[in-house]
Amino acid sequence: MVKQKLVLRFPSSLVEQPVIYNLIKNFDLMVNILRADINPKKEGRLMMELSGDESNFRRALEWLQKKGLEVMQLKQQIIWQEDRxxxxxxxxxxxxxxxxxxxRPEMTIRFMEEKCVVCExxxxxxxxxAMETLLDSAI
Ligand code: SF4
Ligand code: SF4
Structure with a gap:
């Protein structure tokens, strides 16, 4: 069983493809969409948590990359630059x-990363x- 947060970048030619449907139907994965910025005729970006059987997960990643999507691993969700x-x-x-x-009453911010759902x-x-998303390189 694998569970990973990923960011998919779609070229404009693939924005209208049923990618999520295929991940569920053809690879038996569970998809939890955390954030989606998808506009017809423009590049799209989808942040999701993908879970399921490890071999299906690997096959799905290969399929996504072959289709021309850029797949990034969300290694550490959100970082807080306290100095800023x-x-x-x-x-x-x-x-x-x-x-x-x-x-309160100190009026200082506290960031609890374990509660963060990466909504941005x-x-x-x-x-x-002072808040940033940290992405790993393409996988
Ligand atoms: S606003 Fe969203 S991304 Fe920022 S800390 Fe809260 S849950 Fe995380
Ligand atoms: S919005 Fe930015 S500067 Fe303001 S408290 Fe939050 S992290 Fe700090």
């Missing part, structure tokens, strides 16, 4: 999982660019 953080609290308001919390909302909300 101004503790403004904007991320704690938007974080859906409670991974970013504003401690904090990346856009942070004016100091």
């Amino acid at each position: 953080c101004t503790h403004c609290g904007a991320c704690s308001v938007i974080c859906p999982s409670g991974a970013l919390v504003l401690n 909302l904090c990346l856009r909300a942070c004016p100091a660019r």
Whole structure:
């Protein structure tokens, strides 16, 4: 049994292909979509958790790469650059999982990575660019 978080980048020619359907039907994998930015006629990006039998998982990765998708492993979900953080609290308001919390009365941010679901909302909300996604190289 394998469980991995991946990011798939689709060239515009493949954006409308039923990739998820095929991962489930042909490779018997479970797909949990964490985030999707897919626009017709533009490059797409899909962040997902994929789980299932190891050989099916490997075959699915080969299939994705042969189709022309770039497959990246989400090695470490989100990192908090504490030295850049101004503790403004904007991320704690938007974080859906409670991974970013504003401690009171100190008014300092605490990041609990184990609660993070990699939605990336904090990346856009942070004016100091203190939140980052760390991706491994293509697999
Ligand atoms: S990526 Fe989403 S869940 Fe994780 S810390 Fe940022 S807002 Fe919270
Ligand atoms: S939004 Fe950015 S600067 Fe503000 S508290 Fe969150 S991580 Fe720190």
